[in-house]
Amino acid sequence: MATISLKDIQKLKDDLKEKGYKFTPQRRSIVDTIIASEGKHLTAEEIYDEVKKICPEIGLATVYRTILLLEQMGIIYKLDLNDGCSRYELAHQDEVHRHHHLVCSKCGKVIEVEDDLLEELEKDIQKKYNFKIKDHSVKFFGLCSECRDDK
Incomplete structure (x- = not known):
């Protein structure tokens, strides 16, 4: 499983802030879920199902918006594995x-x-x-x- 350092979290917070966004507990839960699920290539709905266990109040629209934002920031990649679903995985800086x-x-x-x-x-x-x-x-x-x- 990949680990994300405090330095990486701070950079993510700074990047979000620079773009006018906050690193909310919901966004943090989504990032944590993607990190914890590395190698599983989860769909947005699967990410939502996992995040909902931690943040029961979160909505699917929030997950979709956050995934889009994280993709635009280069933190995650969208994968098309020819199964009709968009899947996501963590982008590695190295x-x-x-x-x-x-x-x-x-x-x-x-x-x-x-x-x-x-x-x-x-x-x-x-x-x-x-x-x-x-x-x-x-x-x-x-x-x-x-x-x-x-x-």
């Missing part, structure tokens, strides 16, 4: 690019690939097309080891 995902077409399991496997390809594309790549998102679809071995 990542140059988003990490890649392996998605099982049978059971829906998502495996995170931590290595940036496309570094050389990216350099070639930038040179060939005179295009500065800032980020990329890659998903591979197939069968996980459990589904592949399923007879």
